[in-house]
Amino acid sequence: MTAAIRLLTLDPADAGTVTSASHLLDLARGKTTDDRRRLLLGIAALCDATPPGAEASPLLGDIFMIIARQAERDIRKALSESLASAEWAPPALIAMLALDEIEIARPVIAASPLLKDQDLLRVLLEATIEHQIEVARRPHISGTVADAIIDRGDPATLTALAGNRTAQVSEDALARLIEHSSRIAALRAPLTRHPHLNGALAVQLYQWVGQALREAISERFQVDETRLANAVDTVTRPPPAEPRGIGNTVAAIVDKEEMERRLVAKLQSSGQLRAGFLIRAVREKRLSLFEHGVTALSGFPLRQVRAALARPSPDALFLMCAAVGIDRAVFPALLEEIRAMSDGRPGDFDTGYPGRTSLSPAAAAREFRALMGHAGG
The missing domain is CATH 1.25.10 (Leucine-rich Repeat Variant)
Structure with missing residues (x-):
């Protein structure tokens, strides 16, 4: 802490004149360059006097917060670098620095032991992509x-x-x-x-x-x-498409569906039935296998799964995909591939579902059941 702050051109000869608590508060409210210089010297002295593992005084926290709200960029950056590993720093200050511009935020995001899960989740929600990357890199x-x-x-x-x-x-x-x-x-x-x-x-x-x-x-x-x-x-590979020339007899369709059900059951029992397999089934134009896979993963009746694909809008398909863990970013391409296999169904009537933010699988499943139940699916 001391070394970084003293880089801001402080004069050690002044240290003895700024250790009074009331005087530090006066300096914190001051506006002049000399006030700020002397204030930083006093903070350095207080930090030097803080034993390892001890908490800093509430006064120090108040002063830090005043500085951080009013200080120039280089002072905030120095504070961030100096406090990155400190266990006694004011948590509110650390949380505030973590949301500052990335060059200031990076040291505390990377190392501060005072940032808790709720602080890191707030950074993911409110800050830039650069901040989010630093959270993802943070140890442990x-x-x-x-x-x-x-x-x-x-x-x-x-x-x-x-x-x-x-x-x-x-x-x-x-x-x-x-x-x-x-x-x-x-x-x-x-x-x-x-x-x-x-x-x-x-x-x-x-x-x-x-x-x-x-x-x-x-x-x-x-x-x-x-x-x-x-x-x-x-x-993981879906069964090959039937060769052309084989008639779409009832027996052939039944055999194909039974084979698909067995494959899905095998994958599910071994823990290998995942969203990635469903995406691959669609890309390989195995729509029936996709339907059986969704049924097994979600617990939705097959008739509802197929009814969702035939609706005039993609709302139910969106919820169905979210319920089985298919990423929202994949949905637009998946929708177009399914439409290409289903004579344009589901239709393009816009109900707003594809533009929604991510739902949890459980919430999507509840909405799907409510929607299809209301629709009589």
């Missing part, structure tokens, strides 16, 4: 903060989180990151090296990465690359 962030970053779905912030090896990322959160890697190439390399990656998740990641990263995965998990590739095809 909690699972709550990591989940909030993944919910937001910003590529740069997700990439920073993927490279943060000390973040508390659950297996489910890591699986969601891997699903994001299907559209965000920058995630793939750090996820390949992630300390929490396990064999089951490696199979999921394997399908999205290039040859070099596939070799890294197979070497890390000591699995033959050919066998791993076959495992990916067996577990």
Whole structure:
């Protein structure tokens, strides 16, 4: 603290004249350059007198807050650098500095032990993308903060989180990151090296990465690359489309649907049925497999799932996708691919659902059931 503040050209010869508490408050309200210089000297003296592990006096906190609200940029920056690791600093000041411009905020976001989850969540909600990236890079962030970053779905912030090896990322959160890697190439390399990656998740990641990263995965998990590739095809690849020339008989349709139901059940029992598989089914034009997968993941009746795809607006499809964890950023492209397979359904009547902010899967499921129940689906 002392070294950084004294860089602001303070004269040590004045130190003995500014240690009076009342005099410090007077200086804090002062406007002159000399008042500010002498005030900083007094603060430095108080900080020097604070024992390690002790809390600073409430007076010091009041003075700091006055300085931060009124001070020039270079003083706020010096305070941020000086207080980044301090355990005795006023928490309100640290929270305020974390929302300042990024060059001021960066030191406290990166290191301050006084920033709690609610402070970091506020930064994610209110500050710039640069601030959000710093939160994602912060050592030892909690699972709550990591989940909030993944919910937001910003590529740069997700990439920073993927490279943060000390973040508390659950297996489910890591699986969601891997699903994001299907559209965000920058995630793939750090996820390949992630300390929490396990064999089951490696199979999921394997399908999205290039040859070099596939070799890294197979070497890390000591699995033959050919066998791993076959495992990916067996577990995650939808069955091939029927060759042209086979009539759409009732028997053929029933056999196909039964095969799809069995595949979905197999994936679900092994924990491999995820949103990424559903997206891939649509991209490979396997709409019926998508429907069965949504039914298994959500618990919605198949008739409601199919009714949602036939509506004059995409409202129910949007809620259905949100309920099974399909990222909102993927929805517009998914909608167009489904329409291409369904004679333009769901229609384009605008009810505002695709433009909404992210819903939790549980909230989306509740709204879907209410909507389809009201519609008699």
